[in-house]
Amino acid sequence: MLSLLDLRRRIDSGELSASDAIRQSLQAIGERDGALKAFASVDRSAVAGHGLLAGVALGVKDIIDTADLPTEMGCKAIYGSWRPRADAAIVSLAKMAGATVVGKTETTAFAFLDPAPTLNPHRADRTPGGSSSGSAAAVAAGLVPLAIGTQTGGSVIRPASFCGVAAIKPSFRLLPTVGLKTSAWTLDTLGLMAASVADCAYALEAISGREMRLPDDPGAPRFALARQRFAGDAAPEGEAALEKAARLAEKAGATVVEIDLPRPFADAWAIHGTVQNYEIRVSMAWEYLNRRADLPPRIGGLLDEAQSIRASDYDAVRGAARRARLAAKDFFAEHGVDAILTYSAPGAAPDRSTTGDPRFNKLLTLLGAPCVNVPGLVSGDSLPVGVQVVAPFGRDAQALRAAAWLERIVRA
Amino acid sequence: MLSLLDLRRRIDSGELSASDAIRQSLQAIGERDGALKAFASVDRSAVAGHGLLAGVALGVKDIIDTADLPTEMGCKAIYGSWRPRADAAIVSLAKMAGATVVGKTETTAFAFLDPAPTLNPHRADRTPGGSSSGSAAAVAAGLVPLAIGTQTGGSVIRPASFCGVAAIKPSFRLLPTVGLKTSAWTLDTLGLMAASVADCAYALEAISGREMRLPDDPGAPRFALARQRFAGDAAPEGEAALEKAARLAEKAGATVVEIDLPRPFADAWAIHGTVQNYEIRVSMAWEYLNRRADLPPRIGGLLDEAQSIRASDYDAVRGAARRARLAAKDFFAEHGVDAILTYSAPGAAPDRSTTGDPRFNKLLTLLGAPCVNVPGLVSGDSLPVGVQVVAPFGRDAQALRAAAWLERIVRA
Numbered sequence: 015m016l017s018l019l020d021l022r023r024r025i026d027s028g029e030l031s032a033s034d035a036i037r038q039s040l041q042a043i044g045e046r047d048g049a050l051k052a053f054a055s056v057d058r059s060a061v062a063g064h065g066l067l068a069g070v071a072l073g074v075k076d077i078i079d080t081a082d083l084p085t086e087m088g089c090k091a092i093y094g095s096w097r098p099r100a101d102a103a104i105v106s107l108a109k110m111a112g113a114t115v116v117g118k119t120e121t122t123a124f125a126f127l128d129p130a131p132t133l134n135p136h137r138a139d140r141t142p143g144g145s146s147s148g149s150a151a152a153v154a155a156g157l158v159p160l161a162i163g164t165q166t167g168g169s170v171i172r173p174a175s176f177c178g179v180a181a182i183k184p185s186f187r188l189l190p191t192v193g194l195k196t197s198a199w200t201l202d203t204l205g206l207m208a209a210s211v212a213d214c215a216y217a218l219e220a221i222s223g224r225e226m227r228l229p230d231d232p233g234a235p236r237f238a239l240a241r242q243r244f245a246g247d248a249a250p251e252g253e254a255a256l257e258k259a260a261r262l263a264e265k266a267g268a269t270v271v272e273i274d275l276p277r278p279f280a281d282a283w284a285i286h287g288t289v290q291n292y293e294i295r296v297s298m299a300w301e302y303l304n305r306r307a308d309l310p311p312r313i314g315g316l317l318d319e320a321q322s323i324r325a326s327d328y329d330a331v332r333g334a335a336r337r338a339r340l341a342a343k344d345f346f347a348e349h350g351v352d353a354i355l356t357y358s359a360p361g362a363a364p365d366r367s368t369t370g371d372p373r374f375n376k377l378l379t380l381l382g383a384p385c386v387n388v389p390g391l392v393s394g395d396s397l398p399v400g401v402q403v404v405a406p407f408g409r410d411a412q413a414l415r416a417a418a419w420l421e422r423i424v425r426a
Numbered sequence: 427m428l429s430l431l432d433l434r435r436r437i438d439s440g441e442l443s444a445s446d447a448i449r450q451s452l453q454a455i456g457e458r459d460g461a462l463k464a465f466a467s468v469d470r471s472a473v474a475g476h477g478l479l480a481g482v483a484l485g486v487k488d489i490i491d492t493a494d495l496p497t498e499m500g501c502k503a504i505y506g507s508w509r510p511r512a513d514a515a516i517v518s519l520a521k522m523a524g525a526t527v528v529g530k531t532e533t534t535a536f537a538f539l540d541p542a543p544t545l546n547p548h549r550a551d552r553t554p555g556g557s558s559s560g561s562a563a564a565v566a567a568g569l570v571p572l573a574i575g576t577q578t579g580g581s582v583i584r585p586a587s588f589c590g591v592a593a594i595k596p597s598f599r600l601l602p603t604v605g606l607k608t609s610a611w612t613l614d615t616l617g618l619m620a621a622s623v624a625d626c627a628y629a630l631e632a633i634s635g636r637e638m639r640l641p642d643d644p645g646a647p648r649f650a651l652a653r654q655r656f657a658g659d660a661a662p663e664g665e666a667a668l669e670k671a672a673r674l675a676e677k678a679g680a681t682v683v684e685i686d687l688p689r690p691f692a693d694a695w696a697i698h699g700t701v702q703n704y705e706i707r708v709s710m711a712w713e714y715l716n717r718r719a720d721l722p723p724r725i726g727g728l729l730d731e732a733q734s735i736r737a738s739d740y741d742a743v744r745g746a747a748r749r750a751r752l753a754a755k756d757f758f759a760e761h762g763v764d765a766i767l768t769y770s771a772p773g774a775a776p777d778r779s780t781t782g783d784p785r786f787n788k789l790l791t792l793l794g795a796p797c798v799n800v801p802g803l804v805s806g807d808s809l810p811v812g813v814q815v816v817a818p819f820g821r822d823a824q825a826l827r828a829a830a831w832l833e834r835i836v837r838a
Binding site: 081092093096099100101102103105106107109110187190191192193196199200222223224293296297299300301303304324325326329 | 493504505508511512513514515517518519521522599602603604605608611612634635636705708709711712713715716736737738741
């Protein structure tokens with residue numbers, strides 16, 4: 015993988031020019047993306063910018079508007095060659111920080127569950143995960159040092175786990191969603207993927223304008239080990255990764271307390287689907303009414319089913335989300351923990367008939383809490399399996415700190 | 427004005443066909459909009475739909491995406507002839523309810539303060555208000571029975587007051603903003619304008635899928651008369667309208683208690699600008715970076731100034747908005763009132779060099795509370811002056827009930 019911080023150090027020292035860094039990424043894409051299929055479109059004339067992210071080649075998920083490249087939403091039948099007038103806010107912010115958009119990354123259609131064409135760089139018969147499939151694969155394959163994804167259920171943390179890259183899904187609306195194709199407006203969250211947690215922190219600071227950089231010695235965190243049992247069991251390799259991370263963390267001086275998440279969290283987990291599906295039905299009303307036949311099977315089927323969800327069903331369940339957000343505030347203080355440690359995904363990447371299961375991500379998206387995928391662990395057959403570090407809403411720097419500490423331990 | 431409920435009664439009784447109702451609106455637009463300039467574009471081939479809003483000709487503010495008509499954002503220099511791929515969610519919902527989009531209504535550029543070309547139907551030298559200028563004027567002039575606007579500061583309630591139409595700015599996100607050109611994502615709220623409060627209630631129920639219809643006898647409400655003194659004084663005709671409404675309400679059996687809004691409301695009012703301007707700066711980053719010279723003076727100047735607002739400034743003031751939302755919950759219960767009665771605007775419509783002042787609307791937009799403009803009162807020189815009825819967040823039906831009761835009293 016391309017370390018963003020290492021790249022920046024080499025550019026700052028004059029060893030590498032920002033332009034050469036961009037050219038290297040474009041060349042790598044040209045040579046290797048034909049097989050990987052991480053990119054939906056590439057800007058071969060992209061040039062380097064100026065600022066904290068100068069020389070950083072950026073992949074942008076293809077449900078995010080770009081004025082200079084097509085935005086096809088993973089569904090050429092409806093959005094083939096579609097070219098928005100303006101860049102999404104996140105694209106402008108990244109460019110203002112100096113990043114260079116080298117291409118749009120493949121997404122599942124409308125960021126739902128129909129697989130994208132992208133392969134998992136670790137094994138071609140496995141999914142890279144979804145819906146930010148191309149973003150995770152592009153970083154994992156070393157094509158770019160930074161990519162933008164989005165998560166409504168588990169679409170940043172899950173592909174990051176399957177591809178073995180670091181990722182942060184920040185607090186809800188820390189990154190602006192203006193110019194993103196909306197799935198569910200109370201859930202859709204932009205996220206960043208990079209080679210390491212420290213890379214994510216540097217990029218999040220540069221793009222969001224908030225202080226995120228890590229202290230040299232972050233200090234051992236206090237973790238609540240939470241299995242989210244209401245979401246079902248993890249696969250053996252997911253369980254093994256979580257146990258190994260907890261054991262290594264404890265050995266290195268962290269406090270790790272096993273705590274079951276209390277009732278309001280289970281209730282909120284259970285209603286994520288109603289919130290998501292009702293909002294998707296409203297957001298995609300035009301596509302459903304006018305282009306049903308052009309929708310791939312999973313998003314089409316979801317919309318068929320979602321037509322029967324009434325506004326009153328949706329209104330009735332939203333209290334559970336509110337109560338869980340309040341409970342989350344108390345949870346961290348009450349137990350004196352810095353972060354929750356939980357599964358990023360049930361296990362390693364499954365085969366390509368699916369994009370994997372977001373069941374350990376849905377609650378955390380609904381809470382709006384900052385979540386970090388910590389890479390570095392592998393399954394028995396050498397596939398990446400991440401673990402997830404979660405801090406309270408608004409404490410993104412705290413999530414990154416705990417995750418960076420853990421990453422150092424599990425990679426050691 | 428065209429009464430939506432009357433139109434629907436005539437269609438239901440067979441006296442008028444839905445198609446003829448649409449044709450009448452198109453004909454009225456053709457004959458009279460050349461002078462009024464309420465419409466930015468018109469679909470002369472529009473046909474009637476089926477459902478609760480069959481036969482209802484709808485004007486849609488031109489910052490709301492439509493697949494079949496241009497969406498020019500009030501700024502042809504940047505968005506001239508721009509045609510989105512999809513309809514905004516609100517447009518799809520209105521069509522599903524049977525409404526017919528007969529045209530896009532004029533908006534100030536990017537829903538900010540540069541005047542639109544539209545005239546006030548009551549006097550050509552006055553502003554119709556902004557930013558939903560065309561929507562208010564089109565309803566006031568009897569061209570359409572229903573129009574959609576948006577409010578970030580005071581852009582639904584203020585033009586409704588200046589043009590003498592009823593309007594509801596519902597609770598935040600009751601109407602989905604997917605496909606709306608974003609100004610400020612924590613403030614932007616869609617609203618409906620029509621000839622009467624009962625028309626607004628009928629349309630809001632049909633579009634939102636929530637129960638909003640009014641009881642035959644709503645019963646006299648308990649009002650808190652709140653002048654929002656932190657926002658400065660109203661003009662004499664605004665003050666006279668509020669006093670008259672309060673006096674008539676009391677005479678007709680309502681309880682009217684004068685209450686100063688406590689400190690958290692003043693604090694929230696004071697930070698609306700920071701929240702709004704920072705978010706506009708982020709939302710319009712592409713336009714600012716790429717098309718600064720094409721922006722009209724007020725939005726251009728705002729963006730110049732807003733570049734100096736830092737993320738930390740924005741983060742620092744958001745607590746005041748949260749505290750005011752909590753205070754609003756308590757306020758209604760503590761004082762035992764159904765609704766706040768306050769100014770819709772400082773006074774009657776000023777001249778066309780401005781779109782008027784949103785200072786009595788900003789707090790209420792930030793609170794996300796449902797606000798209704800009650801028309802029917804006039805200034806000494808016969809210009810409309812509305813008053814505003816505000817209920818707690820999520821109690822849209824309660825706001826409409828109190829407003830409908832008051833409308834009946836002031837029109838009597």
